[in-house]
Amino acid sequence: MTPDSSLLKTDAKSLRLVVLAAGRSRRFGKADKLLADYGGRPVLAASLRRFAGFAFQRRVLVVGPRADAAAVIGRRFGFDIAVNPAPDAGLGRSIAIGVGAAAPGDADGVMIALGDMPRIARTTVAALAHAFAHRADGAIVAPVHDGRRGHPVIFPSRFTPALLALDGDAGARGLLSGDAAAIAQIPVDDPGVVQDIDAPGDLDALARLG
Numbered sequence: 001m002t003p004d005s006s007l008l009k010t011d012a013k014s015l016r017l018v019v020l021a022a023g024r025s026r027r028f029g030k031a032d033k034l035l036a037d038y039g040g041r042p043v044l045a046a047s048l049r050r051f052a053g054f055a056f057q058r059r060v061l062v063v064g065p066r067a068d069a070a071a072v073i074g075r076r077f078g079f080d081i082a083v084n085p086a087p088d089a090g091l092g093r094s095i096a097i098g099v100g101a102a103a104p105g106d107a108d109g110v111m112i113a114l115g116d117m118p119r120i121a122r123t124t125v126a127a128l129a130h131a132f133a134h135r136a137d138g139a140i141v142a143p144v145h146d147g148r149r150g151h152p153v154i155f156p157s158r159f160t161p162a163l164l165a166l167d168g169d170a171g172a173r174g175l176l177s178g179d180a181a182a183i184a185q186i187p188v189d190d191p192g193v194v195q196d197i198d199a200p201g202d203l204d205a206l207a208r209l210g
Contacts, residue, residue, distance in 0.1 A: 011126065011129035011130045011132075011133040012054040012055050012056050012129045013055050013056075013057065014057075014107060014108035014109065014132070014133055015056050015057065015107060015108065015109050015110065015111050015129060015132070015154065016056055016057045016058045016059070016060070016102040016103075016107045016109075016110045016111070017051060017054075017056040017058070017059045017060070017102070017110070017111045017113065018060045018061075018062065018095070018098035018099060018101075018102050018110055018111070018112050018113070019047070019048065019051070019059070019060070019061050019062070019074075019079065019098075019112075019113045019114070019115050020062050020091065020094045020095065020098060020112070020113070020114050020115060021034055021044055021061055021062060021063050021064075021067070021070050021074070021114075021115030021116075022062050022063050022064040022067070022083075022084040022087045022094045023064075023087060023091070023094075023116075032067075032069075032070075033116060033197050033198075033203065034070055034115055034116060035069055035070070036197075036200075036203055038118050038203065038206070038207060039118075039207065042069075042073060043115070043116055043118055043197060043203070044070055044073050044074075044115045044116075045073050045076075045077070046118035047113075047114070047115050047116065047117055047118045047120075048061070048073065048074065048077040048079070048115070049077070049118075050113075050117075050118070050120045050121075050122055050125060051077075051113070051125060052077060053122075054125060054126075054129065056111070057106075057107050058080065058102050058103070058107075059077070059078055059079040059080065060079060060080050060081075060082050060098050060101045060102045061074035061079040061080070061081055061082070061115070062082045062083075062084055062094045062095075062097055062098040062101075063081060063082075063083060063084070064083070064084060064087045065083055065084070065085050065087075067083075070115075080101065082097050082098055082100075082101035083097075084097050089167060089168070090167065090168040090169035091168075091169060092166035092167045092168045092169070093166070093167050093168075095112060095163055095166050096163060096164050096165065096166045096167065098112070099112075099160060099163040099164055100164055107157060108132070108133075108156065108157055109132060109154050109155055109156045109157055110154070110155055110157075110160075110163070111125075111128070111129070111152050111153070111154045112151070112152060112153055112154075112155065113151055113152035114151050114152075114196055116196050116197040116198075117151060117192065117193075117195060117196050117197075118192075118197075118206065119191070119192030119195050119206055119209065120151070120152070120190065120192040120193055121188075121190045121192055123190070124143055124188045124190045124192070124193060125152070127143075127186060127188060128141055128142075128143060128152065128154055128186060129154070131184065131186050132154045132156075135184060137184075138156045138158055138182075139156070139182055139183060139184040140153060140154065140155055140156065140159070140175070140176065140182055140183045140184065141153065141154040141183075141184045141186060142154075142176070142183060142184070142185055142186065143185075143186050143187075143188045143190065143193040144185040144186065144187050144188065144193075145187075145188055145189070145190055145191055145193050145194055146191070146194075148194045149176070149185060150193030150194040151193060151196075152193075153176070155175070159175060162175055163175075
């Protein structure tokens with residue numbers, strides 16, 4: 001059952017939020033995909049709006065070294081900015097930098113999201129926060145749509161050392177491919193959890209969906 005709106009802020013209070021937006025967007029061409037137009041606003045803004053209204057303890061946006069426009073968008077949505085000086089080092093480095101900046105030691109966990117996923121439903125964010133807040137087994141919480149695991153993912157604080165040690169292109173894949181019992185897969189009726197933007201064709205396809 002999806003939690004009602006009165007629970008949304010309460011459930012998010014135990015979490016910090018990290019959104020990753022430091023990638024080079026090589027498959028998108030010369031343009032920055034996060035600044036491309038999506039429904040009249042930049043892709044990054046559309047993605048960050050999905051988390052507006054939730055009372056996360058702290059919000060951190062990880063950007064590249066020359067991402068002034070992305071930083072402006074992040075601050076507009078209440079995010080602190082963390083800079084990954086070497087985006088080519090891979091997604092793992094961005095996760096480590098974001099988690100370090102979020103300083104989740106006094107939070108129960110950290111929700112990690114991607115800046116190029118503008119169609120995630122707010123009800124999904126609420127459902128994941130709700131599921132995490134009402135579990136006592138210390139499991140990672142991840143959404144699943146039509147058999148595919150997606151984003152955002154919530155990592156309990158016990159995974160903080162492992163997240164801070166990440167590097168390379170695999171991101172947190174190693175943690176998510178470990179002990180299946182350590183991962184709570186939450187079914188959601190939301191294709192947005194598996195719809196990211198890599199190439200211009202992806203943006204066009206999502207834009208047609210509205």
